Amino acid sequence: MVLGYFFTLPAVILMVLLLFIPMGKSIYLSLFDTSLTNPVHTFIGLEGYRELFSEDVTWLVLKNSFLWTIVVTFFQNALGLMTALVLNRSFRGRAFFRTISIIPWVMPGVVAAMVWRMFGDAQLGFLNALLFKLNIIKVPIDWLGTPGLAMATVILTAIWKGFGFSMLMYLAALQTVPSEQYESSCIDGANSIQMFFYITIPNIRPVMNTTILLTSIFTFNYFDIIYGMTGGGPLRSTQIAPTFIYEVGFRYFNFGLASRYAVLSFFIVGSASLIYIFVINKKEKL
Amino acid sequence: MKKVLWIIGLCLIIFFLLFPFFQMLSTSFKPPNEQFTVPVNFFPKTFTLINYIQAIQFGEFARYFINSVFVCVLTVIIATVIALFGAYGVTRIEFPGRKFILILILFSQIFCLAAIVIPLYTMLGKLNLVNKYQGLIIGFLTFSIPTGIWLFRSFIVKIPITLEEAAYVEGATKIGSFWKITVPLLKPAFGAVSAYIFILSWQEFLFSLVIMNDQKYRTLSVGIMDFVGQYETNWGNLMAASVLITLPVLVIFLFMQKQLISGLVEGAIKE
Numbered sequence: 001m002v003l004g005y006f007f008t009l010p011a012v013i014l015m016v017l018l019l020f021i022p023m024g025k026s027i028y029l030s031l032f033d034t035s036l037t038n039p040v041h042t043f044i045g046l047e048g049y050r051e052l053f054s055e056d057v058t059w060l061v062l063k064n065s066f067l068w069t070i071v072v073t074f075f076q077n078a079l080g081l082m083t084a085l086v087l088n089r090s091f092r093g094r095a096f097f098r099t100i101s102i103i104p105w106v107m108p109g110v111v112a113a114m115v116w117r118m119f120g121d122a123q124l125g126f127l128n129a130l131l132f133k134l135n136i137i138k139v140p141i142d143w144l145g146t147p148g149l150a151m152a153t154v155i156l157t158a159i160w161k162g163f164g165f166s167m168l169m170y171l172a173a174l175q176t177v178p179s180e181q182y183e184s185s186c187i188d189g190a191n192s193i194q195m196f197f198y199i200t201i202p203n204i205r206p207v208m209n210t211t212i213l214l215t216s217i218f219t220f221n222y223f224d225i226i227y228g229m230t231g232g233g234p235l236r237s238t239q240i241a242p243t244f245i246y247e248v249g250f251r252y253f254n255f256g257l258a259s260r261y262a263v264l265s266f267f268i269v270g271s272a273s274l275i276y277i278f279v280i281n282k283k284e285k286l
Numbered sequence: 287m288k289k290v291l292w293i294i295g296l297c298l299i300i301f302f303l304l305f306p307f308f309q310m311l312s313t314s315f316k317p318p319n320e321q322f323t324v325p326v327n328f329f330p331k332t333f334t335l336i337n338y339i340q341a342i343q344f345g346e347f348a349r350y351f352i353n354s355v356f357v358c359v360l361t362v363i364i365a366t367v368i369a370l371f372g373a374y375g376v377t378r379i380e381f382p383g384r385k386f387i388l389i390l391i392l393f394s395q396i397f398c399l400a401a402i403v404i405p406l407y408t409m410l411g412k413l414n415l416v417n418k419y420q421g422l423i424i425g426f427l428t429f430s431i432p433t434g435i436w437l438f439r440s441f442i443v444k445i446p447i448t449l450e451e452a453a454y455v456e457g458a459t460k461i462g463s464f465w466k467i468t469v470p471l472l473k474p475a476f477g478a479v480s481a482y483i484f485i486l487s488w489q490e491f492l493f494s495l496v497i498m499n500d501q502k503y504r505t506l507s508v509g510i511m512d513f514v515g516q517y518e519t520n521w522g523n524l525m526a527a528s529v530l531i532t533l534p535v536l537v538i539f540l541f542m543q544k545q546l547i548s549g550l551v552e553g554a555i556k557e
Binding site: 003008010019029083085102115125126129168172192214223224245263266269 | 303306
């Protein structure tokens with residue numbers, strides 16, 4: 001049916017032009033040496049990748065990326081699930097609380113970054129102010145200026161910003177769990193914890209799998225918060241793949257090197273997703 | 287006992303959620319002389335709107351706002367139309383290659399935009415579209431169209447195919463049934479898709495940063511960084527600007543909540 005092509009052609013053309021061709025160009029560009037010391041772009045093939053892996057900064061960025069992705073994904077989902085459980089009972093104002101849980105998610109990432117930048121400021125932030133008032137700390141903590149803490153702070157910001165999405169997914173999933181399962185296990189004498197692990201979790205497993213996959217892909221590629229809060233610093237302690245690609249490409253103008261990191265990122269996300277989907281499908285077949 | 291735990295849980299979540307907002311709002315209403323008190327005051331002693339006034343008048347803020355609105359609205363219009371047709375074609379029309387296109391679209395969701403921003407930038411540069419509205423809108427289409435198709439699809443599959451079949455029995459063409467039956471039933475979908483694409487575009491940062499480096503065309507998301515000075519930052523203004531930038535998408539979200547949430551949830555669960 002020609003109609004099918006007619007309907008889908010604009011979308012397909014645009015996506016080929018805007019996603020697949022640029023991706024191809026990235027791969028092509030990654031095979032060249034484009035450093036500023038080299039006036040001509042020379043073809044170096046896979047040698048560039050070999051050099052890439054011998055650089056310390058590559059491993060630092062990869063380590064940061066994995067840490068960032070795993071911790072943010074875990075806590076976004078955990079907090080999202082917890083919030084969904086709390087909101088799963090009917091109570092007055094429930095819709096209101098559901099709505100405010102999602103506000104950080106619709107907020108622009110840069111804005112969230114600005115808010116938390118102030119929130120975590122050593123002198124002006126309410127975080128320190130509160131910890132002071134509660135006598136938990138005596139000296140102001142520089143949340144964003146200290147290499148280890150900075151990563152923790154940006155991670156916290158990302159969790160705050162994104163857990164609303166997970167919450168929505170889990171809330172919908174929780175409502176599909178058949179209540180008879182809870183009732184019959186209650187008769188059998190199960191307590192809440194057992195019910196959670198043996199009824200709730202298995203029932204929401206599919207949604208959990210999807211949500212974890214989506215949030216981790218999105219988190220790995222997430223640029224706004226780290227760029228807005230730390231720019232990758234201090235001392236590259238919060239530098240992750242997307243922000244590093246930007247730095248190499250638009251601050252050092254080394255498009256070839258940036259493309260190598262871009263291809264590497266794409267490869268990581270792509271293969272991790274495929275493996276994940278494969279493992280999930282395998283488990284479901286059992 | 288369970289009820290107590292539940293209440294504690296709810297309170298902790300609300301606190302975590304609202305405390306940063308609280309600083310955002312409190313700071314935005316504080317006059318300059320209260321910004322740097324030691325110790326920090328949680329509440330402003332005098333409420334003032336001066337930060338909001340200054341934020342609106344600051345530099346090119348108004349221009350950024352216009353740029354953002356223009357780019358986002360156009361992106362929404364173009365992407366929604368293309369996504370509608372694309373989603374319907376992939377979901378309801380049988381043709382060879384349909385499955386392949388569907389997989390292609392789902393695959394696009396995995397794309398790391400940072401990975402293609404460089405070639406996209408060079409491509410737009412060659413076409414002389416950098417620092418032009420068309421350039422940024424094209425950039426926004428990279429993520430708007432796959433997302434739009436995915437979201438429309440979740441609404442289309444819920445429409446019983448029997449309705450369209452009934453139309454054929456009456457003698458309607460495929461396009462006719464699409465136009466007269468499916469599209470009117472997709473009214474909530476239009477709301478959800480346009481709201482979501484608007485929300486995504488409004489906060490988009492990387493492409494805006496790279497493609498529009500001329501201040502004249504800058505968008506709000508990049509423009510807010512103007513408020514952060516190299517040596518000092520006017521936090522009151524910055525927080526007021528933050529509130530102002532969040533308001534439009536917040537309002538849109540509040541209006542479109544129901545459709546948006548159901549569309550997103552269905553779309554993800556169906557995977």
